[in-house]
Amino acid sequence: MIPITRLYVGQEEADAAAEAVLSGWLSVGPRAAKFEELVAEQVGAKHAVAVNSATTGLHLALAALGIGPGDEVICPSFTFIATPNSIRYTGATPVFAEIDERTYNIDPAHVEQLITPRTKAIMPASQIGLPADLHALKEIARKHGLHLVEDAAPAYGATIDGVRLGTISDITVFSFDARKILTTGEGGVVTTDDSEVAAKLKALRAHAASISTLTRHTSTAVISESYDEVGFNYKMTDIQAAVGVVQLGKLDHVVKTRRSLAARYDELLAGNASLVLPHEPAGFGHVYQSYLVRLTDHARIDVMNAMAQRGVATRRITACHLEPVYHAGDATPSLSVTERVAADHILLPHFVGLTDEEQDEVVDALNAATA
Ligand SMILES: Cc1ncc(COP(=O)(O)O)c(C=O)c1O
Structure with a gap:
């Protein structure tokens, strides 16, 4: 895995x-x-x-x-x-x-x-x-x-x-x-x-x-x-x-490595029209604790399952206002962008020590799941 x-x-x-x-x-x-x-x-x-x-x-x-x-x-x-x-x-x-x-x-x-x-x-x-x-x-x-x-x-x-x-x-x-x-x-x-x-x-x-x-x-x-x-x-x-x-003492190395792994994902996934890749606004220094992609035309659960079956772990972030602990029935605010992003994104494996071969496999698995 x-x-x-x-x-x-x-x-x-x-x-x-x-x-x-x-x-x-x-x-x-x-x-x-x-x-x-x-x-x-x-x-x-x-x-x-x-x-x-x-x-x-x-x-x-x-x-x-x-x-x-x-x-x-x-x-x-x-x-x-x-x-x-x-x-x-x-x-x-x-x-x-x-x-x-x-x-x-x-x-x-x-x-x-x-x-x-x-x-x-x-x-x-x-x-x-x-x-x-x-x-x-x-x-x-x-x-x-x-x-x-x-x-x-x-x-x-x-x-x-x-x-x-x-x-x-x-x-x-x-x-x-x-x-x-x-x-x-x-x-x-x-x-x-x-x-x-x-x-x-x-x-x-x-x-x-x-x-x-x-x-x-x-x-x-x-x-x-x-x-x-x-x-x-x-x-x-x-x-x-x-x-x-x-x-x-490892901060500079960790940040540099995470940024270069993110740049490699950007490059390898650029041709996949079913994805929205991360955006780093000018002047902002992202440390890529996670690498997040949005799926434009595939059900997230199917993609996560297909990747898991190929041995690639993925995760997602929740919309807290929809979780039972904060859901307030009719009084729950409608946050359309949050709800859209929460439903269509996944986080890919991203860490210091991820090898090129492993990253290639993540990309292949994601491309196959979104073909
Ligand atoms: C945005 C955000 N806030 C708070 C936390 C909580 O951090 P900790 O596990 O150190 O309490 C996390 C950790 O997952 C997080 O991602």
């Missing part, structure tokens, strides 16, 4: 994890601090806060901004279910906006139409590794006094006009799960230039304790923490962080 992804981790990550295990400190500690320092430097942000997933990072970001019951947060429906779920965790309501038909990212014009007195934030997703139209969204956010909290889970290393994601939005959240650009198994990181928000994120991630465990452990005086509000346990372990430190 040619899988949808294959991990790009090896001896160096194994050694780093072993070293962390034997160090005597497993929870969030010096390696997490190093990971945060390197992420902040790599994306150019003042602060990075390591967490145990992007999902918890998104929840933490909204909680740090005081978003809660009665508030609305605008997000795309064409995203992973964790995006709206993170909004629901706070008690706020996710309001689903339409996507752009070429980039599959949230449509700023529709976002503006959905703003009400209850709206507190916009949460775009930089889906499958292509940045959302963040500058347009930022302008709307500023105009209406809203926060811009970006779900950049699949887009670590992606750029707009050469600037890496991580500072354009007020708060940016990246995932380091097993299918992302870089991985710590499970994990995430939240970046911001706002020192007050960063301090709040760090406290809330660890039960809102006024003094961190590491500070208490390394103090020669007896110091006691206090708990002034309800926090969470969203800490990244030092084992994950040790793996992450190694992974960060």
Whole structure:
């Protein structure tokens, strides 16, 4: 089977994890601090806060901004279910906006139409590794006094006009799960230039304790923490962080390889008139966490089944507003572009280590299934 992804981790990550295990400190500690320092430097942000997933990072970001019951947060429906779920965790309501038909990212014009007195934030997703139209969204956010909290889970290393994601939005959240650009198994990181928000994120991630465990452990005086509000346990372990430190060093290679694999797919699939290939707008640096094609005249399920029978795995992204957890009967919004794209696209195997032979087989299988 040619899988949808294959991990790009090896001896160096194994050694780093072993070293962390034997160090005597497993929870969030010096390696997490190093990971945060390197992420902040790599994306150019003042602060990075390591967490145990992007999902918890998104929840933490909204909680740090005081978003809660009665508030609305605008997000795309064409995203992973964790995006709206993170909004629901706070008690706020996710309001689903339409996507752009070429980039599959949230449509700023529709976002503006959905703003009400209850709206507190916009949460775009930089889906499958292509940045959302963040500058347009930022302008709307500023105009209406809203926060811009970006779900950049699949887009670590992606750029707009050469600037890496991580500072354009007020708060940016990246995932380091097993299918992302870089991985710590499970994990995430939240970046911001706002020192007050960063301090709040760090406290809330660890039960809102006024003094961190590491500070208490390394103090020669007896110091006691206090708990002034309800926090969470969203800490990244030092084992994950040790793996992450190694992974960060691979970013340039990973992005370069994913982009060249995408260019090769573009070239090999250009002659197939039954497909719409990905679009990278000028100035946008796509990291191709996934390679997405739309099927213009074939039923998606038939194509996925035919490819699976030939040993090629494929996946798809859901329209969250149609999932039972968010479906609201007659009150469900009609998002025609989202519904069309959600129904007719597939994701192809795309990972560092995909060989030319494997990629040729994916292309042959797709061409045969859409002949
Ligand atoms: C757009 C998007 N948001 C959020 C997540 C959740 O990331 P994590 O698994 O780190 O919680 C994912 C991961 O699949 C994602 O693709």
